[in-house]
Amino acid sequence: MYVATLITAPAGSGLPTATVDALRARWSGGPVRWLAEDLAAEIPLADPPADAADQWAALQAQGIDLAVQPAANRRKRLLLADMDSTMIEQECIDELAVVAGIGPQIAAVTARAMNGELEFESALRERVALLAGLDAAVIAEVLAERITYTPGGRALVATMKAHGATCVLVSGGFTAFTGAVAAHLGFDAHRANLLEVADGRLSGSVAEPILGRAAKREALEELCARHALTPADVLAIGDGANDLDMLEAAGMGIAMHAKPAVAARARLRIHHGDLTAALYLQGYARADFAA
Numbered sequence: 563m564y565v566a567t568l569i570t571a572p573a574g575s576g577l578p579t580a581t582v583d584a585l586r587a588r589w590s591g592g593p594v595r596w597l598a599e600d601l602a603a604e605i606p607l608a609d610p611p612a613d614a615a616d617q618w619a620a621l622q623a624q625g626i627d628l629a630v631q632p633a634a635n636r637r638k639r640l641l642l643a644d645m646d647s648t649m650i651e652q653e654c655i656d657e658l659a660v661v662a663g664i665g666p667q668i669a670a671v672t673a674r675a676m677n678g679e680l681e682f683e684s685a686l687r688e689r690v691a692l693l694a695g696l697d698a699a700v701i702a703e704v705l706a707e708r709i710t711y712t713p714g715g716r717a718l719v720a721t722m723k724a725h726g727a728t729c730v731l732v733s734g735g736f737t738a739f740t741g742a743v744a745a746h747l748g749f750d751a752h753r754a755n756l757l758e759v760a761d762g763r764l765s766g767s768v769a770e771p772i773l774g775r776a777a778k779r780e781a782l783e784e785l786c787a788r789h790a791l792t793p794a795d796v797l798a799i800g801d802g803a804n805d806l807d808m809l810e811a812a813g814m815g816i817a818m819h820a821k822p823a824v825a826a827r828a829r830l831r832i833h834h835g836d837l838t839a840a841l842y843l844q845g846y847a848r849a850d851f852a853a
């Protein structure tokens with residue numbers, strides 16, 4: 563059995579019943595199950611539809627995300643989430659750069675690295691070097707004044723934890739940010755890179771080895787072993803090229819408002835919904851949410 567899930571943006575114009583019913587009829591699906599009134603619904607299917615890609619494209623134009631996946635084992639036991647532009651709406655390094663007065667220079671490198679056009683590790687070293695001498699106190703300033711949380715993050719973490727899952731923030735960013743973000747959102751643990759500080763100022767170095775693309779996938783394997791799980795039990799979510807290996811290894815890998823090169827390779831893509839989409843894709847209804 564398969565399931566088709568339709569999700570739209572909470573602030574959008576809603577998910578029309580007629581749209582859901584038309585897809586159910588086209589695909590000879592079972593009874594529609596509304597996961598959230600006017601926002602998300604799922605349709606049971608006997609087989610994966612041949613025209614799923616065409617229907618996906620047509621619904622994208624209406625602001626609706628569509629995913630088709632096997633119905634079984636959708637509730638995951640381990641959440642591995644990227645931080646920058648996934649759980650928060652910014653790239654922390656870009657925000658530090660704005661405060662340092664070199665915003666555009668750094669943001670251009672970040673954008674290329676996240677789209678897979680530059681090697682992650684060397685692009686990170688290059689940008690951190692440009693921040694040398696910046697007062698370390700700006701980290702707290704950036705957290706307080708420039709970072710905003712992607713809607714649905716608390717609900718995603720709280721609901722998965724309420725159902726027994728472990729939730730880990732796995733970031734190519736910095737522990738100075740992941741510690742605060744993980745605590746705010748309720749994550750069980752966080753992993754990231756250490757931004758080196760000397761005499762209260764950024765030294766321009768990042769501790770080696772850098773937590774990059776390969777390290778995110780290694781984190782998935784290590785955490786599976788530690789919690790006696792398999793990759794099929796994992797939900798990974800992220801937006802950048804350094805998330806791709808982790809997304810592809812996970813039983814459920816979601817490209818969240820992802821860079822084009824990442825979305826093109828992902829099996830599950832959320833372009834319109836917020837982070838609660840990751841709950842709807844697991845079959846949780848709004849009434850099941852823990853926050």
Ligand SMILES: [Mg+2]
Pocket residue numbers: 644645646647648800801802
């Ligand atoms: Mg990211």
